[in-house]
Amino acid sequence: MKTPFEKIQKSLLLIIILLLSAFLNTGCSGDQPLIMNGKSKYKIFVSESAIPSEKYAARELQKYLKEITGFELPIVNTYDSKTKLIYVGFEDAGKELLAGLKMAEFENEEFIIRSIDGNMLIAGGETRGTLYGVIGFLNNLGCRWYTREVINIPRLNTIYLPLEEIRQKPAFEYREAWYKEAYDTEWAAHNRLAPSTVPIPDSLGGSFISYPFVHTFYRLVSPDIYFADHPEYFSMIDGKRKRHEAQLCLTNSEVVKIATQTVFRWIEEHPEASIFSIDQNDGYGYCECANCKALDDAEGSHSGTLINFVNQIADTVAKVYPKIKLQTLAYVYTEIPPKTLRPADNVTIRMCHYNYCSAHPIGGCSSHIPFVERLEGWDKISKQITIWDYFTDYARYLLPYPNFERMVNDVRFYAENGCVGLFAQGSNVPDNGGGEFNELRAWIFAQLMWNPWQDGWTLIDEFVTNVYGPSAPYISEYIEMMHEQVKPDSVYFTIYAEPTDGGYLTPEIVQRAEQLFIEAEEAASGDPALLKRVELAHLPVLYSRLYFYSTGGRVFLSKEEMPKVLLKFERIIAEHKISRMAEGKEIGDISAFIERVKNAPNFISDWWIIGPFNNSNEKGLETIYPPESEFDVDKIYSGNESQKVKWKSYKNQESGYIDFTKIFHPSENGVAYASRIFKLDKNKSMKIGLGSNDGVRMWLNGRLVLDHKTLRKAEPNQEILTLPFKRGENSVLIKIDQFGGGWGFYFSLLDENYL
Numbered sequence: 001m002k003t004p005f006e007k008i009q010k011s012l013l014l015i016i017i018l019l020l021s022a023f024l025n026t027g028c029s030g031d032q033p034l035i036m037n038g039k040s041k042y043k044i045f046v047s048e049s050a051i052p053s054e055k056y057a058a059r060e061l062q063k064y065l066k067e068i069t070g071f072e073l074p075i076v077n078t079y080d081s082k083t084k085l086i087y088v089g090f091e092d093a094g095k096e097l098l099a100g101l102k103m104a105e106f107e108n109e110e111f112i113i114r115s116i117d118g119n120m121l122i123a124g125g126e127t128r129g130t131l132y133g134v135i136g137f138l139n140n141l142g143c144r145w146y147t148r149e150v151i152n153i154p155r156l157n158t159i160y161l162p163l164e165e166i167r168q169k170p171a172f173e174y175r176e177a178w179y180k181e182a183y184d185t186e187w188a189a190h191n192r193l194a195p196s197t198v199p200i201p202d203s204l205g206g207s208f209i210s211y212p213f214v215h216t217f218y219r220l221v222s223p224d225i226y227f228a229d230h231p232e233y234f235s236m237i238d239g240k241r242k243r244h245e246a247q248l249c250l251t252n253s254e255v256v257k258i259a260t261q262t263v264f265r266w267i268e269e270h271p272e273a274s275i276f277s278i279d280q281n282d283g284y285g286y287c288e289c290a291n292c293k294a295l296d297d298a299e300g301s302h303s304g305t306l307i308n309f310v311n312q313i314a315d316t317v318a319k320v321y322p323k324i325k326l327q328t329l330a331y332v333y334t335e336i337p338p339k340t341l342r343p344a345d346n347v348t349i350r351m352c353h354y355n356y357c358s359a360h361p362i363g364g365c366s367s368h369i370p371f372v373e374r375l376e377g378w379d380k381i382s383k384q385i386t387i388w389d390y391f392t393d394y395a396r397y398l399l400p401y402p403n404f405e406r407m408v409n410d411v412r413f414y415a416e417n418g419c420v421g422l423f424a425q426g427s428n429v430p431d432n433g434g435g436e437f438n439e440l441r442a443w444i445f446a447q448l449m450w451n452p453w454q455d456g457w458t459l460i461d462e463f464v465t466n467v468y469g470p471s472a473p474y475i476s477e478y479i480e481m482m483h484e485q486v487k488p489d490s491v492y493f494t495i496y497a498e499p500t501d502g503g504y505l506t507p508e509i510v511q512r513a514e515q516l517f518i519e520a521e522e523a524a525s526g527d528p529a530l531l532k533r534v535e536l537a538h539l540p541v542l543y544s545r546l547y548f549y550s551t552g553g554r555v556f557l558s559k560e561e562m563p564k565v566l567l568k569f570e571r572i573i574a575e576h577k578i579s580r581m582a583e584g585k586e587i588g589d590i591s592a593f594i595e596r597v598k599n600a601p602n603f604i605s606d607w608w609i610i611g612p613f614n615n616s617n618e619k620g621l622e623t624i625y626p627p628e629s630e631f632d633v634d635k636i637y638s639g640n641e642s643q644k645v646k647w648k649s650y651k652n653q654e655s656g657y658i659d660f661t662k663i664f665h666p667s668e669n670g671v672a673y674a675s676r677i678f679k680l681d682k683n684k685s686m687k688i689g690l691g692s693n694d695g696v697r698m699w700l701n702g703r704l705v706l707d708h709k710t711l712r713k714a715e716p717n718q719e720i721l722t723l724p725f726k727r728g729e730n731s732v733l734i735k736i737d738q739f740g741g742g743w744g745f746y747f748s749l750l751d752e753n754y755l
């Protein structure tokens with residue numbers, strides 16, 4: 001890691017270089033017009049033997065200069081000494097423009113823009129440098145490719161040759177933003193992404209291809225082929241070799257041999273790829289055999305056996321394919337670097353920032369401290385770290401997810417800490433996952449991955465202003481409001497955020513957000529394309545209201561208003577062809593969500609409650625405490641840890657969930673009761689829905705009607721019972737136990753017409 005002083009030194013150096021280059025080039029071109037009042041004598045020169053992306057770059061330059069000025073510069077591949085030229089690519093460029101340049105030193109994506117004696121050069125390293133130079137030149141003129149449909153091209157009469165020489169390369173060699181926009185190859189090329197999962201054709205500059213994408217252990221050594229005869233190739237867990245939820249036995253030399261053969265086959269079958277992945281399967285299940293354990297213990301991390309394994313394959317590969325690299329993960333159980341082993345020179349480390357705080361940037365709260373320490377550790381032993389980071393809500397893509405501070409800060413953090421690539425994971429693109437501000441996020445990441453020293457908030461402003469036009473002020477206010485909500489240190493949510501996590505979605509905030517989007521939509525009326533974009537941005541707020549409604553939060557959305565909001569939600573989902581709402585298939589099922597909203601029951605959320613009583617022996621659910629034999633609001637009982645407990649009245653308007661963790665302390669090792677009277681004017685059998693975290697007992701009029709000892713997360717209607725209620729007063733008593741984490745219940749009446 002660099003110290004702040006080193007960072008200052010680095011910026012000073014940059015300034016000096018910029019000043020020097022400005023000084024050296026003044027006087028070369030002056031204020032010489034390239035196109036003057038819509039007319040020009042210039043031609044665009046691209047060599048006949050230029051690579052496809054350079055020819056594309058020349059055509060793009062011609063196309064956009066024409067859009068800007070109305071004048072079309074001809075493209076030529078021959079010239080005489082009198083013609084003024086813009087050379088696109090180094091090939092056959094004028095000698096005076098190449099003075100002092102060592103073309104071989106230009107990296108793949110590095111470019112130079114300079115003008116000397118009235119001619120101009122835009123050129124760079126193969127395979128994308130020249131194209132990125134043209135994009136950079138157009139960017140400087142104000143061209144922007146914000147989304148697939150919103151492209152801003154300025155209108156100018158006159159364009160001058162650039163006064164100062166520009167030489168640039170991106171901060172990261174691998175730049176992937178996993179959002180829908182970025183799967184449009186032209187959009188990706190214009191925004192200079194170098195992704196792995198998007199096959200950008202060579203004519204548009206190509207991709208940065210690694211193969212296979214990730215989690216490859218079972219592709220390297222298939223359990224379908226080998227497990228039956230060689231269970232020893234796979235993880236030993238609790239003394240047994242495991243086929244499922246497992247990994248490979250990395251110290252087995254036969255496993256190394258087979259994996260090496262697979263990698264050689266991949267290299268031959270995939271000449272388009274320059275990096276091959278040797279990655280653990282998702283999840284846990286590392287091998288605990290004596291050999292693996294000894295090595296991992298000695299290295300202080302499971303990355304010990306991993307790096308040892310990858311290095312052996314890498315050594316064999318290096319002898320035959322010196323340019324090929326292998327990559328492996330530092331992820332979950334391999335996140336800690338090994339003590340003494342070093343990744344081989346042809347091994348890159350893909351480190352995952354997995355499941356830390358999403359509310360605050362790295363350095364902004366204590367959640368990230370272990371990650372920073374581990375990255376420092378890897379940085380000491382590898383100069384080839386790429387980062388896999390998560391910028392979406394895995395649990396609910398459509399939830400308002402204000403992780404803006406992470407977006408605008410953490411790309412720079414990675415660049416300043418020696419990382420050479422970044423995968424910003426957004427919502428599931430191949431399955432058309434929706435997600436809050438996907439287009440904004442794709443564009444911001446593309447800009448920052450190229451140059452992370454730009455101000456991210458200024459970029460957000462620029463995007464919102466240009467993409468949302470007259471609706472922009474409302475959307476800016478929404479973003480700012482949500483950002484303010486998550487600023488406090490106490491706010492914490494991860495990539496598995498549930499709508500109540502972090503506490504930032506209060507009824508007041510959701511109401512204000514809804515109001516802002518109504519105003520934003522009004523401002524967009526008359527412009528159908530804009531309205532469609534604003535409605536897409538509105539979708540997460542609509543989703544959160546419907547979600548809260550489905551779990552009893554009528555303060556977020558009334559029963560009367562629900563059908564209208566649901567209809568709008570369904571229309572926007574259909575118009576934007578969003579087909580998935582979460583990483584998990586079940587929770588991501590949109591039609592199931594719509595059904596839950598439509599069939600949301602009447603949640604009962606006003607109860608008498610009492611607790612906590614002792615559950616330290618985990619027998620609290622079975623132990624009979626006084627509330628099971630009497631209901632006396634004046635009596636005081638001895639509760640958990642000798643605290644005095646008594647009945648109190650409780651009502652939750654924000655949700656049908658009765659959250660005991662927010663009511664009783666300590667919330668660990670307790671049991672608590674809720675009691676209520678239901679009055680009926682006749683005998684009636686009633687359908688009851690109940691969900692609990694964790695185990696539950698329920699009595700109706702003193703008779704035990706439900707007894708379920710379980711460990712689970714509460715969802716509405718986990719149990720559905722039909723119970724005989726009588727005319728007059730009926731008492732319902734519910735008891736819930738707790739084993740850590742959440743603690744509470746949902747109770748609902750599923751019959752339409754009660755109450």
Ligand SMILES: [Zn+2]
Pocket residue numbers: 235236248249250251252287288289290291292293
């Ligand atoms: Zn093993």
Ligand SMILES: [Zn+2]
Pocket residue numbers: 357358359360364365366367489491492
């Ligand atoms: Zn935090």
